[in-house]
Amino acid sequence: MPTQQTYTQPIGTRYGGFGGQYIPETLMNEIHALEAAYAKYKDDPDFTAELAALFGDYAGRPSLLYYAEKMTSDLGGAKVYLKREDLNHTGSHKINNVLGQTLLAKRMGKTRIIAETGAGQHGVAAATAAALLDMECEIFMGREDTERQALNVYRMELLGAKVNAVDSGTKTLKDAVNEAMREWVSRTYDTHYVLGSVMGPHPFPQIVRDFQSVISKEARGQILEKEGKLPAAVMACVGGGSNAMGMFYHFIPDAQVKLIGCEAAGRGIDTPLHAATVAKGEKGVFHGMKSLFCQNDEGQIAPVYSISAGLDYPGIGPEHAYLYESGRASYVPVTDDEAVHAFEYLARTEGIICAIESAHAVAHALNYVPTLPKEENVILCLSGRGDKDVAAIARYKGVDIHE
Amino acid sequence: MSKTASAFRNGKAFIGFVTGGDPTIAKSEEFILAMAEAGTDLIEIGIPFSDPIAEGPVIQEANLRALSAGATVEKLFGLVQSVREKIQTPLVFLTYLNPVYHYGYEAFCKRCAEVGLDGLIIPDMPFEEQEELRSIADSFGVDLISLVAPTSEARVTEIAAAARGFLYIVSSMGVTGVRSEITTDLGAICTRAHAVSDVPVAVGFGVHSPAQAAAITAAGADGVIVGSAIVKLCAEYGAGAAPYLADYCRAMKAAIS
Numbered sequence: 001m002p003t004q005q006t007y008t009q010p011i012g013t014r015y016g017g018f019g020g021q022y023i024p025e026t027l028m029n030e031i032h033a034l035e036a037a038y039a040k041y042k043d044d045p046d047f048t049a050e051l052a053a054l055f056g057d058y059a060g061r062p063s064l065l066y067y068a069e070k071m072t073s074d075l076g077g078a079k080v081y082l083k084r085e086d087l088n089h090t091g092s093h094k095i096n097n098v099l100g101q102t103l104l105a106k107r108m109g110k111t112r113i114i115a116e117t118g119a120g121q122h123g124v125a126a127a128t129a130a131a132l133l134d135m136e137c138e139i140f141m142g143r144e145d146t147e148r149q150a151l152n153v154y155r156m157e158l159l160g161a162k163v164n165a166v167d168s169g170t171k172t173l174k175d176a177v178n179e180a181m182r183e184w185v186s187r188t189y190d191t192h193y194v195l196g197s198v199m200g201p202h203p204f205p206q207i208v209r210d211f212q213s214v215i216s217k218e219a220r221g222q223i224l225e226k227e228g229k230l231p232a233a234v235m236a237c238v239g240g241g242s243n244a245m246g247m248f249y250h251f252i253p254d255a256q257v258k259l260i261g262c263e264a265a266g267r268g269i270d271t272p273l274h275a276a277t278v279a280k281g282e283k284g285v286f287h288g289m290k291s292l293f294c295q296n297d298e299g300q301i302a303p304v305y306s307i308s309a310g311l312d313y314p315g316i317g318p319e320h321a322y323l324y325e326s327g328r329a330s331y332v333p334v335t336d337d338e339a340v341h342a343f344e345y346l347a348r349t350e351g352i353i354c355a356i357e358s359a360h361a362v363a364h365a366l367n368y369v370p371t372l373p374k375e376e377n378v379i380l381c382l383s384g385r386g387d388k389d390v391a392a393i394a395r396y397k398g399v400d401i402h403e
Numbered sequence: 404m405s406k407t408a409s410a411f412r413n414g415k416a417f418i419g420f421v422t423g424g425d426p427t428i429a430k431s432e433e434f435i436l437a438m439a440e441a442g443t444d445l446i447e448i449g450i451p452f453s454d455p456i457a458e459g460p461v462i463q464e465a466n467l468r469a470l471s472a473g474a475t476v477e478k479l480f481g482l483v484q485s486v487r488e489k490i491q492t493p494l495v496f497l498t499y500l501n502p503v504y505h506y507g508y509e510a511f512c513k514r515c516a517e518v519g520l521d522g523l524i525i526p527d528m529p530f531e532e533q534e535e536l537r538s539i540a541d542s543f544g545v546d547l548i549s550l551v552a553p554t555s556e557a558r559v560t561e562i563a564a565a566a567r568g569f570l571y572i573v574s575s576m577g578v579t580g581v582r583s584e585i586t587t588d589l590g591a592i593c594t595r596a597h598a599v600s601d602v603p604v605a606v607g608f609g610v611h612s613p614a615q616a617a618a619i620t621a622a623g624a625d626g627v628i629v630g631s632a633i634v635k636l637c638a639e640y641g642a643g644a645a646p647y648l649a650d651y652c653r654a655m656k657a658a659i660s
Binding site: 013020022023024025026027028029030168169174175178181182185186187188282283284285286287288290295298299300301 | 475528553554562573
């Protein structure tokens with residue numbers, strides 16, 4: 001339960017009582033080198049100019065802040081704005097982080113990047129950045145996810161990446177992270193691990209947050225320009241939590257703006273089939289960080305489930321755990337059924353097919369927005385586009401489609 | 404001298420690893436007793452974990468076998484207690500941090516002391532993060548054993564100086580598992596550690612043959628640690644592995660004596 005302590009800027013390797021660097025000794029010097037490199041380049045004018053140019057000329061930033069007028073009028077509450085990360089190159093917010101980290105890796109003298117992926121959005125983005133910036137690239141993806149997202153596997157291969165299907169454990173995102181970490185422990189001299197979310201050992205939660213914070217930096221300016229006032233709330237889906245952290249970050253000091261993360265409740269949080277870490281998880285240490293995790297009575301990491309491969313993760317980034325514990329942000333569970341309904345709703349109402357991950361945030365908005373007065377506004381982060389999910393949604397609805 | 408360090412009193416130490424509860428808790432006890440009888444100086448008992456990120460395929464599979472067979476932290480404490488009634492060989496747990504964190508640091512260390520467990524090796528708890536556990540472990544007389552790696556460089560000095568029990572030198576980059584060749588300059592790491600600490604040093608990860616063990620101890624290590632090669636025998640011979648483990652451990656101890 002939140003303790004209502006005040007959220008303050010994270011210090012050192014910690015995000016409140018969370019975070020840290022719980023990794024094998026073999027990686028410690030490498031993670032320290034990464035901290036040093038990031039400290040050196042994050043405000044370096046050449047580095048920031050190069051990244052800004054890639055954001056503007058390649059990724060398609062700034063992304064639109066779109067007023068969803070039909071949705072607003074249908075819901076009858078606050079005005080709904082959509083932050084259109086789905087319109088970025090490669091179709092999701094993931095490109096923000098991979099461009100930043102791949103540029104940083106190049107500055108560190110690395111020639112190869114590795115990455116885990118769940119739905120394939122981070123993998124595709126990493127493969128894209130590697131192609132553009134002349135890096136070798138290997139992706140680790142759970143076998144089950146390679147089957148759920150076969151098109152993305154081919155997409156990564158088209159971009160020149162090697163995709164390793166992971167057969168250990170639950171064959172999903174957490175196992176892909178395990179395997180990427182095992183690979184990194186074997187080969188740090190030329191390889192950077194482009195972690196895809198605000199998770200893992202420090203400084204990854206900070207680095208990924210900073211690169212993703214462009215979302216709220218833009219959105220804050222855009223909403224002030226359009227509405228002349230701050231939103232009542234911003235909402236985003238949460239797996240590890242990178243688009244949510246990006247959407248929240250520049251609104252954290254604005255105490256009147258509610259920060260709402262929408263996590264995957266799968267078949268429901270009263271069933272074993274969910275990935276609702278905040279609702280059902282406990283404090284623990286895993287994947288390099290102290291945070292909240294779905295686990296059993298023995299401290300074994302629990303198998304998790306969601307219709308969305310990108311939210312199918314048993315933990316949450318440490319800064320989210322801190323935002324939750326301090327009461328600054330709240331997290332709500334959203335079921336598969338609710339997300340699928342929202343996916344269809346947004347398609348029919350606004351003509352936007354969003355990622356099933358993002359549909360979790362849309363689903364919460366459908367319940368929440370009508371409770372807010374019309375003079376308020378809210379921003380939903382549409383983290384990705386939904387082309388990749390169309391076949392799976394059809395199957396969920398019992399329609400047999402062959403790609 | 405701590406109980407863990409006493410493993411190094413019979414010349415160069417041979418340290419063996421088994422995954423607790425693979426194939427059953429009862430068989431683990433039989434294996435541990437057979438290994439001790441064959442001259443193994445210290446035995447590491449792995450607490451199986453769902454996501455052992457520092458392990459290669461052999462020990463990953465042993466973790467799954469043990470968990471499927473119903474191994475729990477409490478049952479492993481029972482195993483240690485039962486073994487401790489029969490032999491005095493130093494025993495340590497190799498465990499990922501989460502099961503310890505979940506149990507509670509204080510409660511866990513208290514239980515270790517009660518059952519006669521001498522130390523903890525936690526691969527995902529590097530030196531900087533040990534502080535939250537070290538003083539609690541110390542107060543119960545449990546050695547929190549540190550690891551150093553080929554990439555540790557200057558860190559070796561700081562880590563060795565604060566080491567408890569023995570210093571675990573990771574032989575090579577990567578995860579656990581048999582390697583045909585170890586190219587790290589282990590002698591240099593041993594020298595660096597010995598310069599700042601009296602704590603013995605032992606080399607693990609990839610060690611499997613008597614010739615390797617002899618070369619590593621000749622290079623300056625006070626002991627060698629074998630995991631995957633032993634676990635492989637457990638996988639191959641299952642419930643009947645004890646005599647094979649005994650033969651193997653005897654040969655390894657002979658190679659470094």
